[in-house]
Amino acid sequence: MLKNSYVQMDGLSRTYEKKIWNAGILSWDEASSYLPELPLTPAKKSALAAGIARSEEALDDEDHLYFVRGMPSNEHWRAYPEFADDAAFVDIETTGLGRDSRITVVGVYDGKEARTFVRGIDLDEVPEVLSQYKMLITYNGACFDLPFIEQEFPELSFKETHFHIDLRYPLNRIGFKGGLKLIEKNLGIIRPDEVAGVDGFEAVRLWNRYRNRKDQKALETLLAYNREDIVNLETIIDKVYDMFVDECLEKALE
Numbered sequence: 339m340l341k342n343s344y345v346q347m348d349g350l351s352r353t354y355e356k357k358i359w360n361a362g363i364l365s366w367d368e369a370s371s372y373l374p375e376l377p378l379t380p381a382k383k384s385a386l387a388a389g390i391a392r393s394e395e396a397l398d399d400e401d402h403l404y405f406v407r408g409m410p411s412n413e414h415w416r417a418y419p420e421f422a423d424d425a426a427f428v429d430i431e432t433t434g435l436g437r438d439s440r441i442t443v444v445g446v447y448d449g450k451e452a453r454t455f456v457r458g459i460d461l462d463e464v465p466e467v468l469s470q471y472k473m474l475i476t477y478n479g480a481c482f483d484l485p486f487i488e489q490e491f492p493e494l495s496f497k498e499t500h501f502h503i504d505l506r507y508p509l510n511r512i513g514f515k516g517g518l519k520l521i522e523k524n525l526g527i528i529r530p531d532e533v534a535g536v537d538g539f540e541a542v543r544l545w546n547r548y549r550n551r552k553d554q555k556a557l558e559t560l561l562a563y564n565r566e567d568i569v570n571l572e573t574i575i576d577k578v579y580d581m582f583v584d585e586c587l588e589k590a591l592e
Contacts, residue, residue, distance in 0.1 A: 339416040339583050340397070341365050346408035347389025354382060356590045364587075366390045400424075402472040406501055411480075414501040415508050415582055417473065418575060421501060422449070425473035429567040430483045431541045431560060441490050442545045443560060447568035454561045465491045473501035475571055477518045480504040505574060512581045518567065525577055527570055533563040 342364045344355040361376055363369050369376070370390055373383055396404035397420065405417055418425070431443040444455045444464050448471070455461045464487065468474070474496060476483045484502065488494050496502055514521045519537065522529070536544070541563060547556035 339586070340405070340420050341367075342587075343393075343409065343413070343416050344369075344386070344389065345410060345413060346405050347385065347393065348408070349382065349385035350389055352410075354378065354386075358386070359587065359590050366394060400472075402501060403499070407498065411497070411502060412507060414473075415503045415505075415575075415579075416586075417501055418475075418503060418579060421473045424471055425449070425475055425501075426468065426471040427475045427568040427571040428468070428479065428483055428487075429476065429564055429571070430486055431538075431545065431564055432486060433545065434542060439486075441486055443564050444487065445561075445564040445568040447565070447572065449572055452565045452569055454564055456557070456561070461490075465494055468494065468500075471500065473503065475503045475505065475575060477521075477567075477571060477574075478504065478506045480506075503575070505571065508582045508585075509574075509578065512578065512585050514578070518570075521574065522570055525574060527573055529566050529570075530562075533559065533566055536560075536563040 342359075344350045344358055345352055357377055358369060361372075363372055363376065369386060373387060376383060376386070378386065392404065395401075400421075402417070402421060402424070406414070409416070425448065427445075427447040427449075429445045430441050431445075432439045432441055440457070441461065442457050444461065446453050446455070446464075446467055453467070455464050455467070468487075474484070479502065484496055488496065509515075509521060514524060519529075528534075536559065541560055544556045544560040544563075547553040548560065
């Protein structure tokens with residue numbers, strides 16, 4: 339979908355992107371070939387030609403920052419196939435939901451290895467780990483996970499440095515609403531019995547049992563729960579990505 343995108347180009351808004359799509363032109367290659375026939379002003383055609391050249395250069399150079407800074411954040415999902423190898427699925431656990439709550443666990447999964455970082459053990463490694471990736475994928479992370487991480491580590495500011503795909507919103511647009519566990523259920527994703535009954539409230543209780551009683555089993559269950567969250571995010575996006583594309587194009591071509 340990234341190679342069908344024009345909103346990251348200087349001078350081209352969603353309105354002009356829709357005009358290009360409605361002319362039957364989807365890819366950058368097609369737009370270059372049929373540039374003279376597009377229903378755009380000469381100035382917009384020049385902007386399009388320059389934007390295609392710059393976008394192709396950025397993609398060839400794996401320059402994600404060009405797209406991050408030019409593309410509306412709610413369209414970052416478009417870049418998933420091209421940058422999946424540099425993506426991390428991220429989920430946090432906290433002491434609660436209030437502003438004074440603190441992170442207890444950060445889970446990071448890159449499609450190969452799931453890692454969990456625990457307060458009081460190795461949580462301070464999180465900034466270095468996340469800086470290795472170009473794309474972060476969360477569920478409700480725009481409101482919850484990333485603000486908590488940035489509060490914990492003020493040196494981090496993801497808006498200018500990373501793609502962020504908050505799956506909550508594109509999933510909502512294709513009809514999947516509710517919490518992550520409900521969406522997993524609707525997509526046929528089944529959690530192991532060990533953590534099947536664990537939710538966010540139980541995660542807080544597990545942390546308190548570990549912190550107050552040194553209950554290692556409680557910590558192990560909490561980490562297993564967090565690992566399911568991050569690993570299942572990859573399963574979800576792989577299952578529904580084509581649906582995201584179809585919804586985006588169908589809405590534009592109505």
